[in-house]
Amino acid sequence: MKLPRNNVGFSISLVVALVLTMVDLPHFAPDVLTYFTPNFALLVCYYWATNLPTNFSVLVAWLFGFLFDVLYAEPFGLNGLILCVVVLVGLNLPRRSNRPIVGYQLLGLLGVVIFAEIVRLIVMQFVEYPVQGLIVLMPWSIVASLAFWFVVAVILDRWIYVEDTDVSFS
Amino acid sequence: MATDARKRFSTPTTFVLLILVSIALVVTDLSGQFLGVPRQLMTWVTNGLYGGVNAPGRWMSYSSSYIQDRQELLDLQREREREYQDAVVKNRRYDSLARENSELRHALALVQRSPHLTLVTAELSALIAVPGRNEILINRGRTHGVQDGMAVLDSTGIYGQVVESLPSTSRVILITDRRIAVPVLVERSGTHAVITGVGNSSELVLEHAEVTADIENGDLLVASGLGGVYPRGYPVGVVTSIEPEASGVEMRVLVEPLAAMHRRTWLQVVVGGATSEVAEE
Numbered sequence: 245m246k247l248p249r250n251n252v253g254f255s256i257s258l259v260v261a262l263v264l265t266m267v268d269l270p271h272f273a274p275d276v277l278t279y280f281t282p283n284f285a286l287l288v289c290y291y292w293a294t295n296l297p298t299n300f301s302v303l304v305a306w307l308f309g310f311l312f313d314v315l316y317a318e319p320f321g322l323n324g325l326i327l328c329v330v331v332l333v334g335l336n337l338p339r340r341s342n343r344p345i346v347g348y349q350l351l352g353l354l355g356v357v358i359f360a361e362i363v364r365l366i367v368m369q370f371v372e373y374p375v376q377g378l379i380v381l382m383p384w385s386i387v388a389s390l391a392f393w394f395v396v397a398v399i400l401d402r403w404i405y406v407e408d409t410d411v412s413f414s
Numbered sequence: 415m416a417t418d419a420r421k422r423f424s425t426p427t428t429f430v431l432l433i434l435v436s437i438a439l440v441v442t443d444l445s446g447q448f449l450g451v452p453r454q455l456m457t458w459v460t461n462g463l464y465g466g467v468n469a470p471g472r473w474m475s476y477s478s479s480y481i482q483d484r485q486e487l488l489d490l491q492r493e494r495e496r497e498y499q500d501a502v503v504k505n506r507r508y509d510s511l512a513r514e515n516s517e518l519r520h521a522l523a524l525v526q527r528s529p530h531l532t533l534v535t536a537e538l539s540a541l542i543a544v545p546g547r548n549e550i551l552i553n554r555g556r557t558h559g560v561q562d563g564m565a566v567l568d569s570t571g572i573y574g575q576v577v578e579s580l581p582s583t584s585r586v587i588l589i590t591d592r593r594i595a596v597p598v599l600v601e602r603s604g605t606h607a608v609i610t611g612v613g614n615s616s617e618l619v620l621e622h623a624e625v626t627a628d629i630e631n632g633d634l635l636v637a638s639g640l641g642g643v644y645p646r647g648y649p650v651g652v653v654t655s656i657e658p659e660a661s662g663v664e665m666r667v668l669v670e671p672l673a674a675m676h677r678r679t680w681l682q683v684v685v686g687g688a689t690s691e692v693a694e695e
Contacts, residue, residue, distance in 0.1 A: 321439030
């Protein structure tokens with residue numbers, strides 16, 4: 245069954261993730277908060293991949309990632325690659341009654357967040373000014389993404405997502 | 415049908431294809447050979463997007479900082495005004511203290527250069543504000559040795575004469591009063607004369623000066639010591655104007671008193687040795 249509300253919610257959430265990524269911190273916010281910036285694109289894609297597999301195309305995720313490559317001025321294909329893997333993991337999570345099992349969902353999230361940071365670390369080593377040391381793994385960003393996941397999940401679950409009774413993607 | 419299309423784009427083949435494309439793009443971009451121009455073009459778009467997204471935040475930040483800055487400036491201005499007023503008051507007090515200090519130094523100098531005079535330092539208590547009367551009250555009286563008829567000096571010239579001494583205060587008539595006369599002599603020529611007040615604090619008149627008298631503009635008049643009231647040789651005033659009277663026999667000589675009339679706080683009462691000569695400064 246086609247659910248327009250989910251399509252609109254999906255689009256809105258992608259746009260919001262885009263804006264949140266681009267927006268600067270308020271002038272009164274301490275600079276240390278920049279280390280705690282969650283990966284909004286990853287969270288949103290992961291949510292829709294796990295909760296609405298039938299309506300979410302991996303091609304959209306890749307294009308979305310490409311857009312982030314442009315916005316972040318990161319190597320083309322980097323975020324597309326990451327979001328493809330995120331969607332791949334999200335679509336293949338074990339499910340019960342067409343909804344992902346929460347434990348597996350969190351485990352998958354942890355995996356994709358760490359994967360994303362490692363891939364970014366590896367690729368960024370080849371750019372002109374690579375950052376040395378373990379700090380580039382950005383554990384704070386991983387922590388922030390995991391913490392912010394609950395906010396994303398609650399907002400999208402409660403106000404955006406409408407459960408699809410259609411067959412699940414497999 | 416749409417769902418089918420999405421499923422078609424989510425097949426394992428699509429995944430593999432997209433991942434391979436991603437890796438190829440990353441490698442190509444890192445090589446820096448082929449994607450420079452597209453990236454530059456896209457940068458223009460992203461710059462606009464960043465500007466648009468951050469515009470409200472920047473506007474709010476600017477507005478809040480403007481309002482905050484304005485309030486801070488207003489507070490600062492009020493604080494500076496208060497400090498300025500305090501400084502003005504303090505400055506006036508310092509001026510007053512400096513003036514008083516200067517007067518005291520002059521008074522001390524007067525005492526030092528007039529060793530034959532016995533002086534009592536007195537402070538101005540009040541001005542007697544009666545039209546036509548140039549009188550003051552000082553805070554020294556009979557208990558301090560002050561008696562009627564004693565001369566009163568300031569550091570620069572003869573000031574007046576005690577006309578009524580009370581136990582702790584005295585009334586002093588200034589030399590600018592019409593009722594008082596001071597015997598003087600012209601220091602340059604030694605010509606004797608008498609000056610009286612005209613009721614004006616900046617002017618004295620030399621009485622009955624004949625046209626043949628040896629008096630010139632700028633002559634210094636000093637107390638002659640006649641009468642034994644004013645110490646001989648102490649400055650009284652300077653001739654400022656000489657004009658012949660209509661009669662042709664006398665001339666009108668105006669003298670500016672050297673004592674700072676109504677501008678002194680500290681005065682000296684000559685309680686002894688008035689007949690001795692005052693040393694030159």
